[in-house]
Amino acid sequence: xxxxxxxxxxxxxxxxxxxxxxxxxxxxxxxxxxxxxxxxxxxxxxxxxxxxxxxxxxxxxxxxxxxxxxxxxxxxxxxxxxxxxxxxxxxxxxxxxxxxxxxxxxxxxxxxxxxxxxxxxxxxxxxxxxxxxxxxxxxxxxxxxxxxxxxxxxxxxxxxxxxxxxxxxxxxxxxxxxxxxxxxxxxxxxxxxxxxxxxxxxxxxxxxxxxxxxxxxxxxxxxxxxxxxxxxxxxxxxxxxxxxxxxxxxxxxxxxxxxxxxxxxxxxxxxxxxxxxxxxxxxxxxxxxxxxxxxxxxxxxxxxxxxxxxxxxxxxxxxxxxxxxxxxxxxxxxxxxxxxxxxxxxxxxxxx
Amino acid sequence: xxxxxxxxxxxxxxxxxxxxxxxxxxxxxxxxxxxxxxxxxxxxxxxxxxxxxxxxxxxxxxxxxxxxxxxxxxxxxxxxxxxxxxxxxxxxxxxxxxxxxxxxxxxxxxxxxxxxxxxxxxxxxxxxxxxxxxxxxxxxxxxxxxxxxxxxxxxxxxxxxxxxxxxxxxxxxxxxxxxxxxxxxxxxxxxxxxxxxxxxxxxxxxxxxxxxxxxxxxxxxxxxxxxxxxxxxxxxxxxxxxxxxxxxxxxxxxxxxxxxxxxxxxxxxxxxxxxxxxxxxxxxxxxxxxxxxxxxxxxxxxxxxxxxxxxxxxxx
Numbered sequence: 001x002x003x004x005x006x007x008x009x010x011x012x013x014x015x016x017x018x019x020x021x022x023x024x025x026x027x028x029x030x031x032x033x034x035x036x037x038x039x040x041x042x043x044x045x046x047x048x049x050x051x052x053x054x055x056x057x058x059x060x061x062x063x064x065x066x067x068x069x070x071x072x073x074x075x076x077x078x079x080x081x082x083x084x085x086x087x088x089x090x091x092x093x094x095x096x097x098x099x100x101x102x103x104x105x106x107x108x109x110x111x112x113x114x115x116x117x118x119x120x121x122x123x124x125x126x127x128x129x130x131x132x133x134x135x136x137x138x139x140x141x142x143x144x145x146x147x148x149x150x151x152x153x154x155x156x157x158x159x160x161x162x163x164x165x166x167x168x169x170x171x172x173x174x175x176x177x178x179x180x181x182x183x184x185x186x187x188x189x190x191x192x193x194x195x196x197x198x199x200x201x202x203x204x205x206x207x208x209x210x211x212x213x214x215x216x217x218x219x220x221x222x223x224x225x226x227x228x229x230x231x232x233x234x235x236x237x238x239x240x241x242x243x244x245x246x247x248x249x250x251x252x253x254x255x256x257x258x259x260x261x262x263x264x265x266x267x268x269x270x271x272x273x274x275x276x277x278x279x280x281x282x283x284x285x286x287x288x289x290x291x292x293x294x295x296x297x298x299x300x301x302x303x304x305x306x307x308x309x310x311x312x313x314x315x316x317x318x319x320x321x322x323x324x325x326x327x328x329x330x331x332x333x334x335x336x337x338x339x340x341x342x343x344x345x346x347x348x349x350x351x352x
Numbered sequence: 353x354x355x356x357x358x359x360x361x362x363x364x365x366x367x368x369x370x371x372x373x374x375x376x377x378x379x380x381x382x383x384x385x386x387x388x389x390x391x392x393x394x395x396x397x398x399x400x401x402x403x404x405x406x407x408x409x410x411x412x413x414x415x416x417x418x419x420x421x422x423x424x425x426x427x428x429x430x431x432x433x434x435x436x437x438x439x440x441x442x443x444x445x446x447x448x449x450x451x452x453x454x455x456x457x458x459x460x461x462x463x464x465x466x467x468x469x470x471x472x473x474x475x476x477x478x479x480x481x482x483x484x485x486x487x488x489x490x491x492x493x494x495x496x497x498x499x500x501x502x503x504x505x506x507x508x509x510x511x512x513x514x515x516x517x518x519x520x521x522x523x524x525x526x527x528x529x530x531x532x533x534x535x536x537x538x539x540x541x542x543x544x545x546x547x548x549x550x551x552x553x554x555x556x557x558x559x560x561x562x563x564x565x566x567x568x569x570x571x572x573x574x575x576x577x578x579x580x581x582x583x584x585x586x587x588x589x590x591x592x593x594x595x596x597x598x599x600x601x602x603x604x605x606x607x608x609x610x611x612x613x614x615x616x617x618x619x620x621x622x623x624x625x626x627x628x629x630x631x632x633x634x635x636x637x638x639x640x641x642x643x644x645x646x647x648x649x650x651x652x653x654x655x656x657x658x659x660x661x662x663x664x665x666x667x668x
Contacts, residue, residue, distance in 0.1 A: 037463055086443055086653075088391075134636070144639045145648060147389065147443055148589055151582065152632045152639075159629035167623055285447045324458030324574065331452025338440035338448070 015292045018344055022290075022336035029336075030329050034321065043319040048326075051314020052307035061196040065268065067306025069094075069280045071204035072260035074287030074298045076128075079211055080253035082293050083228045083245055089135060089150025090257040091281025092157035093128040097258025098265055099161055100127030102179050102272040103169065105186040113185040120186055120262060128258015129251040131157060136250035140243045146250075154281065162274055169272070178273035188267040198267030204299070207256060211295040224249060257281065286334045305330065356490075362607075362614040363494035368568070370606025371498065372397075372560035374505040376584035377591065377598045378512055379556025383428075384588055385516060386549035387529035387542075387651040391446025392431040394581025395453030396424035396554040400561020402457045405474055405572040406464075408565075413477045417501065417562045424558015425551050427453055432550040436543055439655040450581070458574040476570040477501070499567040501559060505599070508556075512595040525549055529649035532656040542656050557581060590635040593649065605631045 031041035052063045073090045080087035101124035108116055135149040162177075169179045188198040215221040227245040260280065265272055287305050291297035312326035376397060383390050390396075403423025408416030427449060435445040465472060480503075482496040495502075516522040527535035528545045536542050560580065565572045587605055591598030608631050612624040637643070 037459060088443060088447070138636075138640060142640060145652070147653060148585065148648065149636060149639060151391075152586055152589070152636050155579075155582070155586065155632040156629050156636075159625040159632075163623050163625035163629075166625065279451075282447055282451065285444055286451070289444055322459050322462040324455045324462065327455025328452050328459060329455075331448045331455060334444060334448035334451075335434060338434060338445060339438065342438050342440060 014344060018340040019290060019292070019337060022340045023333065025340075026329065026332045026336045029332055030325075033328070034325070037321075039319065039321045044315050044321045044325070047318035047321075048308070048311035048315045050311070050318070052311035054314075057195060058310065060192060062310035063303060063307045064197050064201055065306075066309040067302045068198075068201045068204055068267070069260045069264045069277070070283060070287050070305050071201070071299060071302035072207070072263065073257050073280050073284035074291065074302050075204065075207055075211060075295055076253040076255075076257035076260070077284045078288035078291060078293040078295060078298050079215075079256070080249045081228075081288060082215065083224045083249035085139075085246055085249045085253070086145075086147045087132065087135070087150050087250065087253050088147060088285065089132065089153045089281070090253070090260075090284050091277060091279065092150070092154035093131045093254040093257035094261035094277055094281050095154075095157040095161045096131035096254075096261070097124035097128040098261030098272055098276060099164055099169075100124050100258070101262025102182060102265055103164075105182040105266075106169070106180060108186075116183070116185040117188070117266070120266065121259065124258045124262030125255035126258070128261070129255040131258070132250045132254025136247050139250075140246055161272070161276075165272060165274055171271075176273070179271045181271050182265065186266055187270065188263065196268070198263075200263035200267040203259070203263065204302070207259075208295040208299050211252075215295065220248070257284075283330065286330055289334060290337055358614060358618060360490055360493065361617075362610055363490060364497075365610035365613055366603065366607040367494045367498065367502065368606070369609045370602045371502045371505050372563045372568070372580055373584055373587050373605050374599050374602035375501065375508075375563065376557040376560040376581060377587035377602055378505065378508050378595060379553035379560075380584050380588050381591070381593055381595060381598050382512065382516070382525070382556075383546075383550045383553035384652060385529045385593060385649055386525045386546045387532060387649055387654065387656070388432070388436060388546050388550045388553075389442055389446070389585070389653045390428060390431055390435075390550055390553055391443055391585070392427065392449030392453070392581075393446075393553065393557050393584055394577055394579065395431070395449040396427040396557035397561040397564070397577040397581040397584075398453050398457045398575070399427040400424035400558030401565040401572055401576055402461060402561075403558060404562030405472065405565045407562075408474050413475050413566050414500075416474075416566050417477065417559060420562025420566070421555045421558040424561055425555040428551050428554020428557070429547075431554070432547045435655075436546045436550060442653045442655070454575060454577075461572060461574060472571045474566060474570045474572070477567050499563070501563040501567055504559070509595045509599045516595070526649070528656075529651050532651050532654070536656075546656070557584065560584070586632055586635045589648075590631065590638050592638065601631075601635075604634075 034041040034044050051058060053059050073094060076090050077087060101120045104123040105116060105120045108119065131153060135146045135153060138144040138149050139146050165177050165179055171178055171180045188200055191197045191199050191202055215225060224245050227242050264276065269276065283305060287301045288298060290301040308326050308329060312323040315321045316323045376393060380390060380393055400420040400423055404416040404420025407419025431445055431449045434440045435442045477499045479497050479499050486492045486496040516526060524535065524540040525545055527538065527540055528542045532542045561577060564576055583605060587601045588598055591601035608627050611627050615622050615624055
């Protein structure tokens, strides 16, 4: 091929353009579908925006609070995917972390109040990492692909959670399938006064910055990105072996997803119950993808998905559009981004 | 309840619960053998359930089975259009199809039947008792007094076994899944093969969904697929990508689910969520090689042709 380069745009810039174009295309398709369903697209979008951003409190107490578990699981997925580790087990790792955090919080005596939060956070991260270590061991030790193993582990975690909240961890009143309320010492403090936003959101932002620094500023991060770009090239180069990189990305990813589960409980629900997560671990794949696996961009895309979630209720109340439309719109966003990606690849890479 | 009666009712429930899993998993076996893992299978199941319900309302329950299968096939066609034709990532595309299907089926259902979703009552597909065979003690009523969907599932097992391992087309399909490069070199149209295999998987998953609404419950509810599409993927793993194995694995998963109801009926205070987790643990063990060699098709989840991926050509 001649040295003629077709794409002179910086990759980040190009990625931003395509992501924006994908969102615009999504809105157009969503508007057409809404009209087809007999709804007014304008009213629906306006109500959604009001519900998500209408007032400071809507934005902070709803959008940002809903964004927090998506931010953490999104970071978990983005980090693993960067190393081409297809961890679709964030949902299971989230449950493992939630269970560990609740169990420790309920067992720890109230005496060491100051220590309760750090200890529970550590327990949740460790449990998430432990849950991810089984697929990691199967991938590195036996060559079993992680897509299926992480998916299977999700179900095991879900049923384990069901078992624990129905049995050993069931509330002492014995009425509902949920745990007792965690002691106040284990509650995450509010981030902003008079809002429902808790410290967990800040944790998410700090982790995002940490991951970004690690990926771009350290040799380990370079190795991880190299392994992600091409496992074969990384191995053939002989400079490093890929297995430790795979282990690291599994463990870090699992730990962050584990934190997501416990932080949701410590910051919002204050107890564990069946159906804690409406599938954050799966939506996280969309959040990470829309952010092009860039940790800092995950903060933005998590807020976008948090806004969709927070605005969905308002859309139903004020415009009469069923809240389930939000899920459809999420899917359209993913498909639009994937398509935009392909178009960019076709126009910037030679075919043979 | 006598032990025998309990066992008999357990078997009936186990087979009933296994049928949708077997249908969806047999279809997914074909698509995975061609190199496509369809995480969007859950979407095909829920569209099958809704398509089945709408078809049953307008024409009749048997036609509903057909419209359900068609709806599932269409959802898989959307998935394949992106993941196979366009070459987008199979995992992410499948996730999108699942999320979107759960959303849009809910939207269609609510716009047709109101936000509260008045309990929909559908005419169900009746069970058809096979003469003679249904009188086999214990197994007869369980296997041979079921709706037509069950017999379709039974028939598919040897049929797919023959197709995949005894025909040229089956060989070509498996080649596309093991090594798309070699298959392409041998003249197999990899993209078309994978498209067809995936759509077939969607038709079967749609039939599984129609079974849920038209045989199992006689109604439609949002999210009624309840993870059946994902479970089917686990069933394929435990069945080691072979029709007979997949059918046996579906029975095992169905049995674990049925045990829950039997234990409740017997008032036994056993932790049934652990029974429900058991098949997944065993699937993991199977992948780890505890029951002999078991591996996924080599080319599973890899897009084709390769030039569609972001990769640098070593020749340049």
